[in-house]
Amino acid sequence: xxxxxxxxxxxxxxxxxxxxxxxxxxxxxxxxxxRDWHYEDLAARLMGFPFANAAGIHNEMMxxxxxxxxxxxxxxVKAMDSQDRRMNFLGDMTWVKGKVxxxxxxxxxxxxxxxxxGENQDGVVHTKAHVIVKLVSKAEYKSSF
Numbered sequence: 316x317x318x319x320x321x322x323x324x325x326x327x328x329x330x331x332x333x334x335x336x337x338x339x340x341x342x343x344x345x346x347x348x349x350r351d352w353h354y355e356d357l358a359a360r361l362m363g364f365p366f367a368n369a370a371g372i373h374n375e376m377m378x379x380x381x382x383x384x385x386x387x388x389x390x391x392v393k394a395m396d397s398q399d400r401r402m403n404f405l406g407d408m409t410w411v412k413g414k415v416x417x418x419x420x421x422x423x424x425x426x427x428x429x430x431x432x433g434e435n436q437d438g439v440v441h442t443k444a445h446v447i448v449k450l451v452s453k454a455e456y457k458s459s460f
Contacts, residue, residue: 338362366404374403374442378431381411382446386427389451393426397444401435408436425452 326348330337337346338361351358352367359367375397382392403409413431420426426449433442 364402366406368405369403371399371442374399374409374433375444377409377411377433378413378442378444378446381413382429382431382444382448385413386448386450391449392446393424393449394447395444396446397442399442401439401441403433403435403441407441409433409441410435425450425455 330346330348334346337349338358339345340347340357340361347358347361349362352362352364353370354367356366359365375395378397379392379395382395386392411431411433413429415427416430417428418426419428426447429444429446429448431444431446432440434440
């Protein structure tokens with residue numbers, strides 16, 4: 316789910332120098348690691364959110380996965396700019412959608428400008444991205460054989 320593999324002593328080492336930024340669990344009196352809000356509803360509520368939520372990189376990778384599936388093995392992602400726009404709570408559904416905004420040739424490269432977004436079950440866009448993909452042209456493909 317996330318890219319934060321902290322536990323036990325490693326988690327404490329990451330927290331101890333700045334405990335003022337970590338909430339205290341009212342039930343245990345212990346400091347809670349801020350990143351735990353991605354995994355547990357209780358930790359999320361301590362941070363002011365109703366439920367645990369997906370991390371930004373998780374949301375971005377949902378979009379990347381859809382783009383790389385669409386483009387195939389011979390293409391190349393040249394650039395990607397993504398933005399998390401709303402909370403994506405655990406338990407929400409996400410539909411990844413996209414469209415080709417522009418096809419063009421630049422410096423001999425055959426490029427596609429994509430608009431891609433993640434939309435929840437209520438139709439709310441929580442993550443969006445602008446992606447430039449370099450595709451293999453028919454001429455390049457034929458000359459490789």
